Amino acid sequence: MATAAIFSSLRRRRSPSLEAFLSPVDLSGLPLVQTLAAISTEIISSFSGTRFSFQRRNARSLIRKIEIFLVLFESLAESRWGSTPSSSSTALLCLKELYLLLYRSKILLDYCAHSSKLWLLLQTQSISGYFHDLNQEISTLLDVFPVNDLSLSDDVREQIELLQSQSRRSRLYIDSNDESLRRTFYSFLDGFENGEIPNSIALRSFFAEKLQIKDSKSCGNEIEFLEEQIANHDGDVEPTGSVINGFVAITRYCRFLLFGFEEEWRIKNNNPNKKSKRDGDGFITVPKDFVCPISLDLMTDPVIISTGQTYDRTSIARWIEEGHCTCPKTGQMLMDSRIVPNRALKNLIVQWCAASGVSYESEFVTDSSTNEGFVSGLPTKAAVEANKATVSILIEYLADGSEAAQTVAAREIRLLAKTGKENREFIAEAGAIPHLRRLLKSEDAVAQENSVTAMLNLSIYEKNKSRIMEEEDCLEAIVSVLVSGLTVEAQENAAATLFSLSAVHEYKKRIAMADQCVEALASLLQNGTPRGKKDAVTALYNLSTHPENCSRMIEGGGVSSLVGALKNEGVAEEAAGALALLVRQSLGAEAIGKEESAVTGLMGMMRCGTPRGKENAVAALLELCRRGGAAVAERVLRAPAIAGVLQTLLFTGTKRARRKAASLARVFQRREHAAMRAGGYGFVGDVNGNRDGGNFTTDVSVPMSISISVPVL
Numbered sequence: 001m002a003t004a005a006i007f008s009s010l011r012r013r014r015s016p017s018l019e020a021f022l023s024p025v026d027l028s029g030l031p032l033v034q035t036l037a038a039i040s041t042e043i044i045s046s047f048s049g050t051r052f053s054f055q056r057r058n059a060r061s062l063i064r065k066i067e068i069f070l071v072l073f074e075s076l077a078e079s080r081w082g083s084t085p086s087s088s089s090t091a092l093l094c095l096k097e098l099y100l101l102l103y104r105s106k107i108l109l110d111y112c113a114h115s116s117k118l119w120l121l122l123q124t125q126s127i128s129g130y131f132h133d134l135n136q137e138i139s140t141l142l143d144v145f146p147v148n149d150l151s152l153s154d155d156v157r158e159q160i161e162l163l164q165s166q167s168r169r170s171r172l173y174i175d176s177n178d179e180s181l182r183r184t185f186y187s188f189l190d191g192f193e194n195g196e197i198p199n200s201i202a203l204r205s206f207f208a209e210k211l212q213i214k215d216s217k218s219c220g221n222e223i224e225f226l227e228e229q230i231a232n233h234d235g236d237v238e239p240t241g242s243v244i245n246g247f248v249a250i251t252r253y254c255r256f257l258l259f260g261f262e263e264e265w266r267i268k269n270n271n272p273n274k275k276s277k278r279d280g281d282g283f284i285t286v287p288k289d290f291v292c293p294i295s296l297d298l299m300t301d302p303v304i305i306s307t308g309q310t311y312d313r314t315s316i317a318r319w320i321e322e323g324h325c326t327c328p329k330t331g332q333m334l335m336d337s338r339i340v341p342n343r344a345l346k347n348l349i350v351q352w353c354a355a356s357g358v359s360y361e362s363e364f365v366t367d368s369s370t371n372e373g374f375v376s377g378l379p380t381k382a383a384v385e386a387n388k389a390t391v392s393i394l395i396e397y398l399a400d401g402s403e404a405a406q407t408v409a410a411r412e413i414r415l416l417a418k419t420g421k422e423n424r425e426f427i428a429e430a431g432a433i434p435h436l437r438r439l440l441k442s443e444d445a446v447a448q449e450n451s452v453t454a455m456l457n458l459s460i461y462e463k464n465k466s467r468i469m470e471e472e473d474c475l476e477a478i479v480s481v482l483v484s485g486l487t488v489e490a491q492e493n494a495a496a497t498l499f500s501l502s503a504v505h506e507y508k509k510r511i512a513m514a515d516q517c518v519e520a521l522a523s524l525l526q527n528g529t530p531r532g533k534k535d536a537v538t539a540l541y542n543l544s545t546h547p548e549n550c551s552r553m554i555e556g557g558g559v560s561s562l563v564g565a566l567k568n569e570g571v572a573e574e575a576a577g578a579l580a581l582l583v584r585q586s587l588g589a590e591a592i593g594k595e596e597s598a599v600t601g602l603m604g605m606m607r608c609g610t611p612r613g614k615e616n617a618v619a620a621l622l623e624l625c626r627r628g629g630a631a632v633a634e635r636v637l638r639a640p641a642i643a644g645v646l647q648t649l650l651f652t653g654t655k656r657a658r659r660k661a662a663s664l665a666r667v668f669q670r671r672e673h674a675a676m677r678a679g680g681y682g683f684v685g686d687v688n689g690n691r692d693g694g695n696f697t698t699d700v701s702v703p704m705s706i707s708i709s710v711p712v713l
Helices: 003-015 028-047 058-077 091-112 117-122 124-145 153-170 176-193 200-210 216-233 241-259 262-270 313-321 344-357 381-400 403-417 421-431 432-439 446-461 462-470 474-484 490-499 505-513 517-527 530-544 547-555 557-565 572-580 586-594 596-606 609-628 630-637 642-652 654-678
Strands: 302-304 310-312
Touching: 003 432, 028 058, 028 091, 028 124, 028 216, 058 091, 091 124, 117 124, 117 176, 117 216, 117 241, 117 302, 117 432, 124 176, 124 200, 124 313, 124 474, 153 530, 176 381, 200 241, 200 474, 216 241, 216 381, 302 344, 302 609, 310 313, 313 432, 313 474, 313 490, 313 654, 381 403, 381 421, 381 432, 403 421, 403 432, 403 446, 421 432, 421 446, 421 462, 446 462, 446 474, 462 474, 462 505, 474 517, 474 596, 490 505, 490 517, 490 530, 505 517, 505 530, 505 547, 517 530, 517 547, 530 547, 530 557, 530 572, 530 630, 547 586, 557 572, 557 586, 572 596, 572 609, 586 630, 596 630, 596 642, 609 630, 609 642, 609 654, 630 654, 642 654
Parallel strands: none
Antiparallel strands: 302 310
């Protein structure tokens, strides 16, 4: 599996041609010899002067073998071998096999020359084994190679025979120095595992002197490479992903311990030439194939379901958890609930994001999310301890570092808080929240965005919600970012933070009462990006679940924005849910009833919405009839095609939707019967059938009686 991982990884990183894995069936004779000579020359010129960090002896030995093969190929080319029909067929087969061996040698040498030093160190034994396997195949090939059938000079024949003899005697070689360094790296892991932070002198000697990793940027590149290996080979990599997570954590700790906060990291993350999600007067258009059909957002973790359709992992997982057994896009029945990562599409999305200057990071990762491959698996104690040591350094810089250092520290805390409740817990316990709260007011856009996103990630852990809410002025600072954040992403993440905090019931009223909070959420729902609208509507939904927030939702424009959101397929379901909560109060029902498009929007949701959306819409319409007054009830009951929509929902809706539809159907039937008794000019009573003069209207039209079969639920 390790060998497969090596070549699979290199195909992704280097993208060699298909000829690396297929025999050259169209080549024979002199063209084949000339091609072999060209490949050999390319390998020798590319790698003979390369200073390999590891596998030096194995690499040099392989290059020397290829140099001898080049002598053979040049000799055959000079003699015009293969130009006559008498050419040996055995020699032809051997030369074609050599074509494959040369390409595999090129891939292996390229891998050793360009891979991460730490990754090569961890793979010392398996990579040495692959060099040995190549040598064995060369030896086997030379045993059957018909040297005597070729017109070779004596010196060339002697070199081939010598190479044959050497290949037979060669054994697996593992460089003792490489192996010693690998064991040293593991000793650091063991130290953290036992709660003992390795000596800084030993760490500096290992990273800076022996591995020649001498700056923060190089250290960061090592971390990225290790994370990439776990993401691409999760489940088939040695050492396991959870163990490599420990090495990543150690390397991250050493990066800040040994090299501090270099200005180049500041420049990298605050590049004025970098595009934001806003481009000119509008938004960057995301390619259709990169958008999740459910959430309508850019997919960060595309996965394939049994029907062959691709969705974002979070969206399709939620769809399946809700009990759906069909494909959202095609309506086909799902053969099973398995989801398979669409890594090819993910790589394309990453490339597009890099080219467009769009951040690919998923800003809101829950404890159950597996958005990034490298976060899968339970964290080892070594990883936790190393991350704790890193956080201690980061908080020191948050407290006393330069503006640039504080920005970088906030970014690193944001990334650490992105994965795992352990990280979120000890980051907050170490005292990060007060410093992040201060950075929320920063005039540096990157610092503000990093701090609010870190706050969002920390808030996912339940105990941290109270820490954030109890921090003086912290809620107000988050709302301030929502209202006037320096970037769109900061505003969106502030909305998501409020949604996360409002999961605690006792905080909902306080959040809603914060100055400009509801107004800003309403504005984001109306004018934000698709993702911003999603963040805003979920926050408004949470706030709507507190009965004392109804008046604040009305005053702040929350009700109007929710009604308007019924037309937006991406957020209509949540908007209908929030309205169904608000309409339970007479004040909310009255406000929603005054909205001209409320009834038509909810009816549209009943016809074309998601199963949950239809459920929310019919519940809201029923409560409008009960609490919104006679005029609003009449508007609901006279809506076009209401009878047919109710009939359909009675037999196809969710259990709750069927129950609400049955209640609304009974109200509709009472209205129809009352109209018929009035001879077509009926006095239509209230929803309970009362004929109170204060609660009826005169219907001057003659309604057609429609029978609705209401099941007993």
